[in-house]
Amino acid sequence: MKNVALTAVAVALTSTVAVADGHVDRTGWPESFTVGTASQGGTYFAYGSGWANLVAEELGLSGGGEVTGGPMQNMALVHTGDAQFGMTTMGPAAESLAGTNPIAPGLQMTGACAMFPMYQTPFSVTALASSGITSIADIPAGAKIGFGPAGSTSDTYFPRMMETLGVDFERRNGGWTDLGSQLQDGLLDVIAFAAGVPVPAVSQLEVQTDVNIIEFTEAEQAAILEAFPVSEFNIAASTYTTLEADARSVSMWNFAIANCDLPESFVETVVDVVMSDNPRMVNVHSAARSTVPENYDKNRVLMWHPGAAKWFKENAGANIPDDMIHGM
Known part of the structure; x- marks a missing residue:
């Protein structure tokens, strides 16, 4: 437990420096972004709108959550780039990659990449x-x-x-x-x-x-x-x-997803904002108690966005093989 606590402190310190660093390469970053969530009154909307607002505030961008039909539609929106980010569960993610998403049967939605672990959906x-x-x-x-x-x-x-x-x-x-x-x-x-x-x-x-x-x-x-x-x-x-x-x-399990073609530095910095301060995320929604670096290994379905993989490797000691990272 002591080691876990020390790791959490180290992650928080490292991440805070990264976000505060004015020299982050913002080449190709969008001026605004959308996070696909789900219907109002559900956890996805509250959680997704919350972290979208945190990221927008920290990075000085315009961004927020968008009401959607949930994980299946989010996979489609992020795959096409109509939403930069979204949230999905592992079941719908697997079906979308296999081309059995009912929104677009036959389309393998490989343009959506894993970004960070969220929480379990009971x-x-x-x-x-x-x-x-x-x-x-x-x-x-x-x-x-x-x-x-x-x-x-x-x-x-x-x-x-x-x-x-x-x-x-x-x-x-x-x-x-x-x-x-x-x-x-x-x-x-x-x-x-x-x-x-x-x-x-x-x-x-x-x-x-x-x-x-x-x-x-x-x-x-x-x-x-x-x-x-x-x-x-x-x-x-x-x-x-x-x-x-x-x-x-x-x-x-639920994971946040990003369009695979977004700039590496952008996604890495977004992950940094979300993962660097868990108490702040828990204030967004109590389900975020599980939004911690060590849960990266709960993704066994999606390819990782290279920016997200870089963050977890450098800040959480993640063992993510190259064949699970998009573009490698």
């Missing part, structure tokens, strides 16, 4: 306490379930998970804030979230009404782990006032 289910739904098995046949924006990580994987668990449902899509309102108004039976916790829409619901945050049973978790590219995860009891104990779940 999959969780929420229902009104008045519904009597306290488990996956309680969800009635034909239940109306909100799965988030079309093409999002939640919409891509949660319906398949529900089918794997034998749930019969009607699929609904929309932004998280809108789906939360529909649940409260009785228009939905369940909302199935894949988002960093705490999810703003769930936190808002807790203030306004009584909800049940539903965990997977051990058998349900095992079935999902076997069928999907996810890991075990527990949603800490402290995450929501509703929870009295940790809730069993599964999760998928």
Whole structure:
């Protein structure tokens, strides 16, 4: 632990100097940038807009978060260069590289490169306490379930998970804030979230009404782990006032992505801003507790942007092979 702490201090000191250095080569840097996030009311929007604002302020550029359909659309936007940056989960990233992204079937989106680790996305289910739904098995046949924006990580994987668990449902899509309102108004039976916790829409619901945050049973978790590219995860009891104990779940890692053709010095400096001061990132969103250098190795899918790879090699001792770095 002492070594980890010393490493964190060294990274912070090294990075602060790098950002403050007025001699950074800004050749080819854009005058403004956009970060593809997701719908308002979700973690992606809060987290992505937050780090976009930090970068814009530190580097004296115009930039911010943009509402999108989430990870699948972000892969497409960053690949084409319509957005300089974005955020994605490893599942949608793998599908996009394979050419099975539903936004552009057959197009291998190799123009999007890994930039830095964000956090794990837990999959969780929420229902009104008045519904009597306290488990996956309680969800009635034909239940109306909100799965988030079309093409999002939640919409891509949660319906398949529900089918794997034998749930019969009607699929609904929309932004998280809108789906939360529909649940409260009785228009939905369940909302199935894949988002960093705490999810703003769930936190808002807790203030306004009584909800049940539903965990997977051990058998349900095992079935999902076997069928999907996810890991075990527990949603800490402290995450929501509703929870009295940790809730069993599964999760998928998220990474920030950059268009692979952006200047190396630009991406390196952006990574420096985000990774150099974790407490500041945690102020943006508590999920950023996992936005730390040692989690670079959670990317086993995307090619690294050379600027990002340079930062992690020089500041975090990262072992990134050349064949995982774009253009090498």
